[in-house]
Amino acid sequence: MMTDLVLIEQFDSRTAAEVARSILEANDIPVTFEADDAGEMIPHLAPVRLMVGSADEAEAREILSEAMKSTDEAGEEGVDGEPTA
Numbered sequence: 001m002m003t004d005l006v007l008i009e010q011f012d013s014r015t016a017a018e019v020a021r022s023i024l025e026a027n028d029i030p031v032t033f034e035a036d037d038a039g040e041m042i043p044h045l046a047p048v049r050l051m052v053g054s055a056d057e058a059e060a061r062e063i064l065s066e067a068m069k070s071t072d073e074a075g076e077e078g079v080d081g082e083p084t085a
């Protein structure tokens with residue numbers, strides 16, 4: 001059970017937060033998030049805050065950083081392997 005929660009990332013959408021949450025949970029890191037978005041009716045009211053237990057903070061940051069690098073590198077080439085403009 002997580003007791004001391006630490007904010008590790010903020011997202012503009014629940015979808016992006018859910019992707020990050022899935023990545024962390026796949027690596028056995030429990031995650032919670034908070035969103036003051038009126039039950040998704042006003043999604044840009046406030047950012048979605050992704051939090052983990054303080055004991056998992058360093059590992060969670062590293063995992064998300066690596067995931068972002070992979071996404072950035074994949075975005076540098078088009079579907080056919082050619083660089084995008």
